[in-house]
Amino acid sequence: MLTTTAHLYIRRPSPTTAEFTVTTRPALTLPLRLALLSLSILRLTLFFVILFTLYTRFLTTSSLHSSPETNPLLLALASHLHTLHLSPAGQALTRLVAPIPAWLLAGISIPLLCFTVAWELHTSESLLVLRGLGIQTSTTGGFPWGSWRPATRFIPTEKIRDVLINEAFRGFEVRYYLVVVVEGEEDVVVVFPKLLPRRKIVEAVWRGVRGCLYEANDGMWYGVGKG
Structure with a gap:
């Protein structure tokens, strides 16, 4: 009741800006x-x-x-x-x-x-995409993180070499995760590293990020994969 499985919210305040938030917070009903x-x-x-x-x-x-x-x-x-x-x-x-x-x-x-x-009951991780500027990752909630101290990182557009979906074994399970390849860094930046959402969400965010950063027709991806 208090938490739910990680799900995706997409917010698009402008044609060149998109925010993808994965959270364990359920809809705020009265109960x-x-x-x-x-x-x-x-x-x-x-x-x-x-x-x-x-x-x-x-x-x-x-x-x-x-x-x-x-x-x-x-x-x-x-x-x-x-x-x-x-x-x-x-x-x-x-x-x-x-x-x-x-x-x-x-x-x-x-x-x-x-x-x-x-301690925060819910964990939220977001990816803010700003065409021409870069992307910003943010994690809030979940001990030792707290809403009062979000872990954020901004990556300028000129430093982004690619945005990819990788796969790895976690126990006996194959997990898919979104990564950003940053110029001059040996390690990739994992998006949503704490929640590691399911494949459907990862693919929806990957399409959305590439659509906002590179593609001319932004309307092709908007609204895909919510939930």
Whole structure:
């Protein structure tokens, strides 16, 4: 329900520009929106619980409260955390984590804290084609990637030697993937490297990229292979 198999969206804002996006995000129906909202609330709750746990164990005796040079916002945050720490729930949490060794608590809490911030449920990879300028690949979502830090690369048109479909064995399965041959580089650039969509999508994107970059009649390929 929350994710789906990789599928293709094609966007064509102008005759010389095309964007091909492969994503695991399903259509945003009302049940999916509610499920994603619930998941976001759960992640936010977990984030603050872990943050408060670290505070109760390591920062309750810190000089942050008394230092005159501390930022006022940090002082206000420390004041609220201290108030929460003195509450019955805060004291119960303090007693719960007290027997846990500090190194073990930090070793578990910090990765979980980073995970709640960086992890994205859906993965999206896109290829933007600009005739006369070049192409740009982008990957967002899926740990360790996050929507806040997309992995992008731009390849100028004069550096593009060819756009090809290669095949390789993955276990006992033959997989087809789109590659860009870049002048002056020994290794090819793999498009959609994380999702590696099925052959139908790869062929549709290959036709679309070549149609946008090289062919005069752009309308011949538009709309082929969506889904």
